[in-house]
Amino acid sequence: MPPDLNLRISPRTVQRETVDKLRLAIFSGLFQPGSRLIESQLCTQLGISRPSLREALRSLEAERLIEIVPNRGPSIPALSWEVATAIYEVRELLEVEAAGRCALRISPEQLRELEKSLSAFEEAASSNDSLAQVMTAADFYSIILANCGNPILEEVHRGLVARISFFRGRSMSLDGRAQSSLAEMREIFESIAAGDEKAARKASKQHVLKAKAAAKISMDSGL
Amino acid sequence: MPPDLNLRISPRTVQRETVDKLRLAIFSGLFQPGSRLIESQLCTQLGISRPSLREALRSLEAERLIEIVPNRGPSIPALSWEVATAIYEVRELLEVEAAGRCALRISPEQLRELEKSLSAFEEAASSNDSLAQVMTAADFYSIILANCGNPILEEVHRGLVARISFFRGRSMSLDGRAQSSLAEMREIFESIAAGDEKAARKASKQHVLKAKAAAKISMDSGL
DNA sequence: GATTGCAAGAAAGTCAGACAATCGGCTTGA
């Protein structure tokens, strides 16, 4: 009997990674809004079978990152300004609440963490890399949301922000938006550091409102 | 040419219905929290193939109605009180906002609709059918959320309420809870009908807080 | 008697291939 070499090189793709890959591809704007995703194409591109792919697509559908129309298949949803507005409004609710709570309970250690992420954004803001800007800004919020004491607040917020990632990248490249964003975020940070709940809420609200306004401008001009 | 008999009896189960069936089964408490769901069993019970079932399970996983642990498969998550609290808190945020907005913009027609659902709950409350109570109460909120002018608020709310449906059924059967719930809901209704935003917010907040307290009591005693 | 190790079975993860149902566009005919 020949020896069983068991030369398993690729341990049969892990599906969980597939979802992440696809999500990342969507975030980085690889697909145009409204464009269809062809299952067979994605299968070959990702190197997985159709059943596995379809599982991943169902997850993304539930996250509202893609749409699946019966008998037409998956596509990237074209986000209307109406829906985007609604998302910004709920985001405001959540972020304001989180910032307020954070001001009352954040630990010195986490506060340093927050400061560090603010510095990271500062650096990104002075560059022209709008993807880095969006990513570091997302880090900043994540730390606040993760330390507000309510895991659901964080979870819902993440889901919503994911859906407007497309807008955020574009509005961040507006002239001067990164810099004013930095100022607003610094204000949030200062308020939290001071333990001033009211101020943290106010600063947070201002920030989201301005982000929304910037998104609107970029949409009106860009599209 | 032979006549087209077209004897298609079962048009090959539609997958969308599968998700709904499973979701309903979970809502009605058919599975114990923590219990595992065996794919092959569900397949035969639902009369579908494993790939289709797995797609449905992925959707439910993304909605957090089930958990899928790698190599262990799907199971009903045991909701900790900590997480339940977090959900109630976010629910409060959303419902208060929705009720406030609703008070300012609801149409007379929708208001009648709301009144009707309140009556439906009143009837259910005087019975002992706690499932009917939960369902009619859910209708009441749905109308408010659907008329607040922000579709995302509604969407997120629905997702959260689904996850605590288990609690709600049990706390509703607490002695007197249905009746006091009715009083609170009537207060919300009156405030909205009067177009009084502040009052609507306050009443809504009270209602969620009491619902949370009732859930806590039923959990401490029951489990 | 308790604990560890092993083996057999159960269940999940993944794949390949197949076929019907449906949609959209294109051709053809009036």
Added chain:
DNA sequence: TCAAGCCGATTGTCTGACTTTCTTGCAATC
């Protein structure tokens, strides 16, 4: 020119198979 119908592309779903991983029960050892 427009409508009807056909055809290709793509999705919806199934069957059946295989490997990997987990669980459980039994046995052997300390």
